[in-house]
Amino acid sequence: MTNGEMTHDLSMMGLFLQADPIVKAVMALLVLASIACWAVVIDKALLYRRLGQEVRSLTVADPAALSGARDARDEGLAARVLRAGGREWAEGRDEAESRGEFRDRMERAMRAAFTGGLRGADNGLQLLATVGAVGPFVGLFGTVWGIMNSFSSIAQSQDTSLAVVAPGIAEALLATAIGLVAAIPAVMAYNRLALRLGRLRADGIAAIGGIGATLARRGGPQIAHQRSAA
Template structure:
């Protein structure tokens, strides 16, 4: 009876063409998901640090675009505008820049969600194919012994395991990073509101534009 190696490399080498394709795809997806997790985590850390620095009136290059959007909105004065309207307009300008920055920083989250939801099904496809191979082996050999069905079953279970290995980190990473970015978003909103209050109350020369 041929022995079945249980190491990942042995299971890969013993799999058929379709099984190898599924395993290779899932391996690449797993590496991609870990790269996305690291990239998004670092982006979140940098953005969180920048927001904290900006709220403490320290220089923060990463959120400079948001502050510049508020400064540009401050230089526009509408003759009939109240203080509340001026504050709202400045806040909206900064909020648009903040949303763009958040979208850029968390850009890989949808990909993580897609990996976590689709990788198990890709692995399931490999599982079904491995079981079909086992039945085909039984039909060819006219034998139901373990030596006949073991290679196909091993291929099927290996595809399932690799699919879960790709999906679980992506799912955990997505949930944890989403929660982290929710906190960063709340801090960023506080920064926008604080600066909008400050800029709306500040005086200084401005170009006056009449309301349309």
């Protein structure tokens, strides 16, 4: 391929190959950022689907199963939360402990297990937010740099024909286009995933509150034993 052909190659690959090294670096960085964002989106979509199933399990859980019958080998989030509540319930309610205090003790144990299970669930969302906020400006930097080089080349060649001006400007604008392609999905995915994670937290805490209320009404094994003895 001759230099003349390269100059007039307005395909995306051609524009990339003809671009200034700094503009190439900007484009490559944005493409890599976009790939990383999509990897985060896919990973979090699968993770949040699994967490959603765990939270639904908490919502429909039978509090009677908290007596320790849960399989200790089950490492799911719902199982860990129920085991944490079951340990507190199995200890029973102290004579000086009110029903509200007993409930609060169980709920605190379950909330701690639930929070621990969600730890790290927001990892990667920061990348989406960063790319969404910074991506267009990085692309704009590449565009400005490319247009500056184009004007410099025009001044040196003293030729302002469209055939000479268009390729350089197209190369520069491609950087902005790639920045937008990386940023727009990142912003949309961040908003969607952050909302989903917030709902999972809220639903999980609500389910824990319902389990705690049910168990507090029943009382612990010690209370039940005292009632049967009486």
